[in-house]
Amino acid sequence: MNIILASTSTLFGGQYLEYLKEEIVKLYEGIDEIIFIPFARPGGMSHDEYTEKAKSFFNTIDIKAAGLHEFENKAEAVNNARGFFTGGGNTFLLVKTLHEEGLMDVLKKNIESGKPYLGCSAGSNIGGQNMKTTNDMPIVYPPGFECMGLVPFNINPHYLDPNPDLKHNGETRETRIREFLTQNDIKVVGLREGNWIRRKGDRITVEGTELTRIFEKNKEPYELEAGSEL
Amino acid sequence: MNIILASTSTLFGGQYLEYLKEEIVKLYEGIDEIIFIPFARPGGMSHDEYTEKAKSFFNTIDIKAAGLHEFENKAEAVNNARGFFTGGGNTFLLVKTLHEEGLMDVLKKNIESGKPYLGCSAGSNIGGQNMKTTNDMPIVYPPGFECMGLVPFNINPHYLDPNPDLKHNGETRETRIREFLTQNDIKVVGLREGNWIRRKGDRITVEGTELTRIFEKNKEPYELEAGSEL
Numbered sequence: 325m326n327i328i329l330a331s332t333s334t335l336f337g338g339q340y341l342e343y344l345k346e347e348i349v350k351l352y353e354g355i356d357e358i359i360f361i362p363f364a365r366p367g368g369m370s371h372d373e374y375t376e377k378a379k380s381f382f383n384t385i386d387i388k389a390a391g392l393h394e395f396e397n398k399a400e401a402v403n404n405a406r407g408f409f410t411g412g413g414n415t416f417l418l419v420k421t422l423h424e425e426g427l428m429d430v431l432k433k434n435i436e437s438g439k440p441y442l443g444c445s446a447g448s449n450i451g452g453q454n455m456k457t458t459n460d461m462p463i464v465y466p467p468g469f470e471c472m473g474l475v476p477f478n479i480n481p482h483y484l485d486p487n488p489d490l491k492h493n494g495e496t497r498e499t500r501i502r503e504f505l506t507q508n509d510i511k512v513v514g515l516r517e518g519n520w521i522r523r524k525g526d527r528i529t530v531e532g533t534e535l536t537r538i539f540e541k542n543k544e545p546y547e548l549e550a551g552s553e554l
Numbered sequence: 555m556n557i558i559l560a561s562t563s564t565l566f567g568g569q570y571l572e573y574l575k576e577e578i579v580k581l582y583e584g585i586d587e588i589i590f591i592p593f594a595r596p597g598g599m600s601h602d603e604y605t606e607k608a609k610s611f612f613n614t615i616d617i618k619a620a621g622l623h624e625f626e627n628k629a630e631a632v633n634n635a636r637g638f639f640t641g642g643g644n645t646f647l648l649v650k651t652l653h654e655e656g657l658m659d660v661l662k663k664n665i666e667s668g669k670p671y672l673g674c675s676a677g678s679n680i681g682g683q684n685m686k687t688t689n690d691m692p693i694v695y696p697p698g699f700e701c702m703g704l705v706p707f708n709i710n711p712h713y714l715d716p717n718p719d720l721k722h723n724g725e726t727r728e729t730r731i732r733e734f735l736t737q738n739d740i741k742v743v744g745l746r747e748g749n750w751i752r753r754k755g756d757r758i759t760v761e762g763t764e765l766t767r768i769f770e771k772n773k774e775p776y777e778l779e780a781g782s783e784l
Contacts, residue, residue, distance in 0.1 A: 458691070
């Protein structure tokens with residue numbers, strides 16, 4: 325497999341996908357056309373507008389992007405594609421759409437066959453075992469929480485450290501992930517913004533400017549440096 | 555109906571249910587025994603320990619509390635009860651348990667018959683139309699997101715204003731609720747900590763120390779003062 329699962333598409337103050345540009349060029353080496361999956365976007369921006377945003381970026385690295393929503397037979401479009409990019413938004417909406425259109429398994433098989441895949445935020449969540457460690461609001465009810473399982477763990481994108489100054493009684497991100505581990509025995513990779521997971525063949529590493537926080541059942545959370553294998 | 559749906563059980567620096575004590579005394583007037591529903595608690599604390607915490611508070615106002623998990627026939631226990639309190643935790647776990655044990659409708663009918671109900675956080679979410687505006691992580695998959703609909707809207711507990719200093723690309727609470735409204739046409743009441751909803755008969759008001767933020771489809775969000783009818 326040849327994949328990048330990134331915490332976010334855009335760093336604070338940065339341009340869309342800018343911080344990942346070099347990595348993206350390497351990911352899609354030899355490929356001049358990909359399919360963009362816009363289904364996480366719940367509103368404010370249409371699938372067409374979201375696809376335009378992706379196209380603009382990929383134009384700068386001489387790759388054409390077509391929105392998956394444009395195809396009548398979407399499974400066929402995935403099977404004919406040479407690579408994929410799934411943008412962020414709401415994971416519940418993305419997973420519901422992929423399951424209802426029968427695309428989750430088709431996409432998984434194509435990526436497992438070696439076609440490059442880039443996911444950001446919600447698009448990274450679907451690379452994990454299931455979507456039970458998303459931060460998103462459950463604005464729609466998907467027929468299941470299972471995802472593609474491109475990596476043998478779950479992802480928590482936009483991982484945020486507790487803010488000791490916050491006088492607020494909502495759970496911290498760490499508390500939420502620990503609660504997940506009371507109900508599930510799946511490793512969780514807390515990806516701070518600026519970080520991503522790189523899988524090339526069987527080798528899976530964490531990359532980026534920050535440490536990556538790992539959570540496992542019955543274990544204290546620990547940190548991994550960029551380049552560490554998972 | 556006679557209910558309180560509170561944003562949180564505990565204010566920053568305060569004791570469990572302390573800020574709501576006067577209101578709770580009025581809610582349960584004439585009642586000396588209630589059922590505590592501990593099912594939102596995912597771990598760290600057992601159902602027994604969680605119930606002990608509730609019992610300690612209710613002792614101070616001369617009300618006995620029994621944990622619903624202690625009863626073999628839980629539906630019968632709900633039907634025989636004189637009042638209810640559902641504690642906070644994880645809304646997905648709470649809703650899954652109530653649906654799987656067939657208790658959501660039983661509880662709803664008993665509250666609609668006039669038995670007093672107090673909910674905090676996850677316990678407030680289940681008073682709304684559905685749980686699609688919870689902040690919790692989807693650590694388990696419930697058979698549905700429908701809730702009791704004790705009020706004709708949804709609740710977002712622990713409502714948090716955007717922090718302009720945060721250099722983080724996750725969605726703000728307001729963005730999440732606006733995304734909910736692209737997929738659903740249900741009013742959302744953003745309950746800041748310190749606030750609660752009071753329903754007495756057909757009269758529903760927002761109460762507490764803070765303004766309450768209201769979100770409706772195709773409308774700019776607006777604020778209501780304590781005492782306003784909903």
